[in-house]
Amino acid sequence: xxxxxxFFSSKSNVSISKIDKELVEGCLKxxxxxxxxxxxxxxxxxxxxxxxxxKTKEDAEDILIEGFVKVFAGLxxxxxxxxxxxxxxxxxxxASISYFRKNSKxxxxxxxxxxxxxxxxxxxLDGLAHLTGKDLMQTLQSMPDHLKCVFNLVAFDGYDYExxxxxxxxxxxxxxxxxxxxxxxxQERINKIQxxx
Amino acid sequence: MLKQTEQTNLQxxxxxxxxxxxxxxxNSIESQLNVVLPQSGQSLTQxxxxxxxxxxxxxxxxxxxxxxxxxxxxxxxxTAAIITIQVLNHKPAQQNFQIPATQKTELALVSDSVAxxxxxxxxxxxxxxxxxxxxxxxxxxxxxxxxxxxxxxNTTPTYTVAQGKPVTSNQTANTNTLKQxxxxxxxxxxxxxxxxxxxxxxxFEPFNPVKVTIPNVFTPNGDGYNDQxxxxxxxxxxxxxxxxxxxxxxxxxQSSDYQNDWNAENCPDGVYIYYFVYKVNQIEEKMMGKVxxxx
Numbered sequence: 001x002x003x004x005x006x007f008f009s010s011k012s013n014v015s016i017s018k019i020d021k022e023l024v025e026g027c028l029k030x031x032x033x034x035x036x037x038x039x040x041x042x043x044x045x046x047x048x049x050x051x052x053x054x055k056t057k058e059d060a061e062d063i064l065i066e067g068f069v070k071v072f073a074g075l076x077x078x079x080x081x082x083x084x085x086x087x088x089x090x091x092x093x094x095a096s097i098s099y100f101r102k103n104s105k106x107x108x109x110x111x112x113x114x115x116x117x118x119x120x121x122x123x124x125l126d127g128l129a130h131l132t133g134k135d136l137m138q139t140l141q142s143m144p145d146h147l148k149c150v151f152n153l154v155a156f157d158g159y160d161y162e163x164x165x166x167x168x169x170x171x172x173x174x175x176x177x178x179x180x181x182x183x184x185x186x187q188e189r190i191n192k193i194q195x196x197x
Numbered sequence: 198m199l200k201q202t203e204q205t206n207l208q209x210x211x212x213x214x215x216x217x218x219x220x221x222x223x224n225s226i227e228s229q230l231n232v233v234l235p236q237s238g239q240s241l242t243q244x245x246x247x248x249x250x251x252x253x254x255x256x257x258x259x260x261x262x263x264x265x266x267x268x269x270x271x272x273x274x275x276t277a278a279i280i281t282i283q284v285l286n287h288k289p290a291q292q293n294f295q296i297p298a299t300q301k302t303e304l305a306l307v308s309d310s311v312a313x314x315x316x317x318x319x320x321x322x323x324x325x326x327x328x329x330x331x332x333x334x335x336x337x338x339x340x341x342x343x344x345x346x347x348x349x350x351n352t353t354p355t356y357t358v359a360q361g362k363p364v365t366s367n368q369t370a371n372t373n374t375l376k377q378x379x380x381x382x383x384x385x386x387x388x389x390x391x392x393x394x395x396x397x398x399x400x401f402e403p404f405n406p407v408k409v410t411i412p413n414v415f416t417p418n419g420d421g422y423n424d425q426x427x428x429x430x431x432x433x434x435x436x437x438x439x440x441x442x443x444x445x446x447x448x449x450x451q452s453s454d455y456q457n458d459w460n461a462e463n464c465p466d467g468v469y470i471y472y473f474v475y476k477v478n479q480i481e482e483k484m485m486g487k488v489x490x491x492x
Contacts, residue, residue: 030234032227039223044215051216061222069229122198128206133214136207155199155207179198 020084027075035072042085043068046092052140052152053096059103067095093157097167100149122183127190139189143182150175151182407433407477411484417461418492426459426471426488434475434482441488444468461490 016024023041026034043064050060050067070091078087131139143151149168153159159167164175409430416423431437441450441459449464455473466489473484 032230035230036223036227039226043218043222047216047218048211048214052211057216057219061218064218065222065225065229068226069233072226072230073233124200125203125206128203128210131210133210133212136210137214155204156211176198183198 015082016080016084021080024075024078024080024084027072038071038084039068042088045085046088048137049089049092049156050096051137052156053100053149055141055145059099063092063095063099066098067092070095089157093153096152097149100145101168120180120184122180122187125183125187125190127187127194130194131190135193139186139193142189143185147178147182147185150178151186154179409434409473409475409482409484411471411473411486411488413487414489414491415461416491424460425457426461427457428455428473431455431457431475433477434473435477437473437475440472442470442472444470464490466490466492 023034023038027038046067047057047060047064050063051057054060054063067088071088074091078084128136140148140152150164153164153167154161161172161175161179164170165172168175170178407430409428411428412423412426415426418424426441428434428439436453437455438453439451439455439459440448441464442448443464444467449469450459450461452459469488469490471484471486471488475482
C-alpha cells in the first residue's frame, strides 16, 4: 500500500521533520488528538489532490476519508525515510485510483482504437498564464473521467505510462492516447476560458 | 506528451491551492477509526434508522481492520435486529460493537478476511474472503414455511471466526454440512477448526449431519486412485446437478443426477470450476469451487 512513485522518492531526500515525527508518534499510540492534528495539518492540501481526480467536492471528500483511514491504519509501515507529506500524498493518489476503478462509468480497459490512435504532435499547453488555480481545478474536475485519471497521474503525480498501465489495468497505448486526448481537451477548455476573459 | 516545463507550470498553478474539507469529514474518519483502530473501553453503537444504518455501515466495512487491532477471535452474535461484534482477546480489553442489522448488512472484518452478510429473509451466509486461513461454520436456517420470521431472541446463533490459523494440509475439500432433519432453530452445523478455544466454548447443535464434500483436486491418470471426481455424501443429495466449466468459462461437463463418474476425458490438466446444486429436505443447497485436474 502506498508505493511512493519515483517522482516523489527522488524529491524526498527531505526526510521527516521533527514536528511531523512527534505527530506520527502520537498517532502510532492511537491518540485521537494527535490523529486529528495530523488530519488538520494535511487535509486541505490532500483534498486538492482528491479533487483533481473526482467530479465533485463530495466525491473528493469520500476519497479523502478513505485515504486518511489508510494513513492511520498503515502508519506503522511508514518508514520515515521520506517526508510525511510525500507519504500521505502517495496514499491519496492510490485512494484516488481505487475510486476511479470503482466508480467511473467510463471505466474501460481500452480498445483497439486506443492502440491504433496516432498521438499527434502537440504543442505546449498554451495560455496557462491566464488561468487561476481555481480555473484549473474546475476544469480538471469536469474533464471526462477516463481521461482525467491518466492526465492527473502524468501531469501531477509523476507516474509513467508503464505504472499507469499496471495500476489502472489498461494497455500502455490506451494510457498514452488518453493522456493525449486529455491534454487536447484541456487546451480546448483553456482557449474557451481565454475567450471569455 | 507533456514536457517537464508544462508539468511544472500546471503544478505551480495548484501549488498554494488548498480546500477546507467540510465539517463532517473528520467525523467520518473518526468513526471508521473507531472500528479499525478501536481504543480501549470504547464501544461503537449505530443507532441510525434502517436505510442510513446500512450505508454508513458499509462505509465502515470498506476500511479493513488492522490485524494488530484484533487479536484472537472475533465472535459474532446475531439477534433479530442487531449484529453484535465481540472482539475477544482484544488488547487491552474486550470490545463490543453493536450494529443494527438491516435488510442487507455487510461487514468486512480483519484485514482482507471475513465478510458477513445477513439478509433477514435468507440464510445468513458467511464467506471468508481471506486466503483460506479463516474457517467459519455455516448456519442453516429452518425452512421459510416453518418460521418465516428471523431468529428468536433466545436462540441466537453464534458463530466464530478464528483468525490466523493456517489451513492444515488435510483440509483440501470444500465441506457443506447440513442437518438431516429440519429443526426449529438455526444451527451451527460445521466447524472446520475445532482446536480454537473460543469455538470449543460455543454450543453446537448438529446431530447426524449430512456431509457433502467436494474435492478440490483429482488425478484421473488411471492409477485407480482418485480417478473420478467423487462427491462424498452424494447419496443424500436429491435432484442434484453438477456443472463443470473450464477456467475460461467453457462448459466441459454436466449431469443431473450425478453418479460420481466424471473422469475428465478430453479435459486437459488445469483449474476448473464446479457448480453443484442439490436438495436436502427440500432445501436447495449450492456449492461452488475450484477443482484442479492433475494427471
